[in-house]
Amino acid sequence: MTAVAGTVLVLNSGSSSLKYQLLHPDTGEVVHGGIVERIGETDVPDHKAALRLVFDEFAARGLDLTDGAGTPAGIAAVGHRVVHGGRSFHAPTVIDDHVLSEIRRLSSLAPLHNPANAQGIEVARELLPQVRQVAVFDTAFFFDLPGAAATYAIDRELAQEHALRRYGFHGTSHQYVSEQVAAFLGRPNAEVNQIVLHLGNGASASAVRGGRAVDTSMGLTPLEGLVMGTRTGDIDPGLVLHLGRSLGMSIDEIDELLNRKSGLKGLAGENDFRALGALIEAGDEDAKLAYDVYIHRLRRYVGAYLVDLGRVDAIAFTAGVGENAAQVRADALAGLEGFGIVVDPERNAVRSGEPRRISPDDAPVAVLVVPTNEELAIARDAARF
Ligand code: AMP
Numbered sequence: 011m012t013a014v015a016g017t018v019l020v021l022n023s024g025s026s027s028l029k030y031q032l033l034h035p036d037t038g039e040v041v042h043g044g045i046v047e048r049i050g051e052t053d054v055p056d057h058k059a060a061l062r063l064v065f066d067e068f069a070a071r072g073l074d075l076t077d078g079a080g081t082p083a084g085i086a087a088v089g090h091r092v093v094h095g096g097r098s099f100h101a102p103t104v105i106d107d108h109v110l111s112e113i114r115r116l117s118s119l120a121p122l123h124n125p126a127n128a129q130g131i132e133v134a135r136e137l138l139p140q141v142r143q144v145a146v147f148d149t150a151f152f153f154d155l156p157g158a159a160a161t162y163a164i165d166r167e168l169a170q171e172h173a174l175r176r177y178g179f180h181g182t183s184h185q186y187v188s189e190q191v192a193a194f195l196g197r198p199n200a201e202v203n204q205i206v207l208h209l210g211n212g213a214s215a216s217a218v219r220g221g222r223a224v225d226t227s228m229g230l231t232p233l234e235g236l237v238m239g240t241r242t243g244d245i246d247p248g249l250v251l252h253l254g255r256s257l258g259m260s261i262d263e264i265d266e267l268l269n270r271k272s273g274l275k276g277l278a279g280e281n282d283f284r285a286l287g288a289l290i291e292a293g294d295e296d297a298k299l300a301y302d303v304y305i306h307r308l309r310r311y312v313g314a315y316l317v318d319l320g321r322v323d324a325i326a327f328t329a330g331v332g333e334n335a336a337q338v339r340a341d342a343l344a345g346l347e348g349f350g351i352v353v354d355p356e357r358n359a360v361r362s363g364e365p366r367r368i369s370p371d372d373a374p375v376a377v378l379v380v381p382t383n384e385e386l387a388i389a390r391d392a393a394r395f
Pocket of ligand 1: 209210211212239281282283284285329330331334335
């Protein structure tokens, strides 16, 4: 029996990187994980070479992922993070040729992500042909968004023909965290109304009623919604027209501007929250404005989702900023006592890797910090088959 029995290899394949983690889906114990970066720019020419490198690294640790592949002694499954599932996928799906070609077809909706995801799947199938490969979609949790939340008010026929609607992303995280929240409160998920704030370099908010997402801040693409590390979040679409028409910018230039040169980075030159904090400490006014814009947008979504849900039992902060930046949590919810929302400063200052309550025990709304774990959620989904 090798040490990898029952583990799941989780792969997150980007255009020039491959993140991987081998873990036990039941305990969450991580055997080993890491990232291969700058694929194509270095002596790692492509994703196949990257995955080979990963296998070599495991082998150097005495773990042969190919040994016993497809048998109880080997790894149980490979779980692939896939960004866009479009209208085709609403749940984790065992990958066959048809599923893979559908993921490729959806590249028109996620040109930066789906081709890379598909490539990762292709090489993993090739190198581990006996092992079940499962795709877990970032959009799946939002598949059933109510029509009112999912629909853009644009020409109906055009939208239908081209599948233009709000899809939402970070779904694996929103679902995982919302389940953790219910477990933390010791209540059935079906009874809990909550707002989940996934604040990382990418950021999104969701309103979850009884375990089902009823609204989310990202849309057709991950560009909509909250202010992010390098993305604008919500802007007037007229701004895009103006950039093209009056400033003569090309679509690619606008894409680059809105996705990579905006958000905190665009406003303050820094997308890392720690660096932003240091700038604010040093009196940098651009950094302060960037922070204020970030918080303003965040509060706007909290307000919207309070109204969406009507009754809110919990608000959960997660991801790099949400889990670590106490000031963001305090500022996001300041002055909302009238809504039953209170952040206790002492509890909020505690650092921990565990789910925790930062509101007073008797406050009507439980404010929680819940570490996300997308790899574990993907591993569990992949192991379920
Ligand atoms: P993620 O995308 O979830 O990995 O989150 C990345 C973001 O989390 C970056 O903007 C980091 O600046 C931020 N972050 C990580 N650790 C901390 C920390 N201790 N305090 C504030 N922000 C942090």
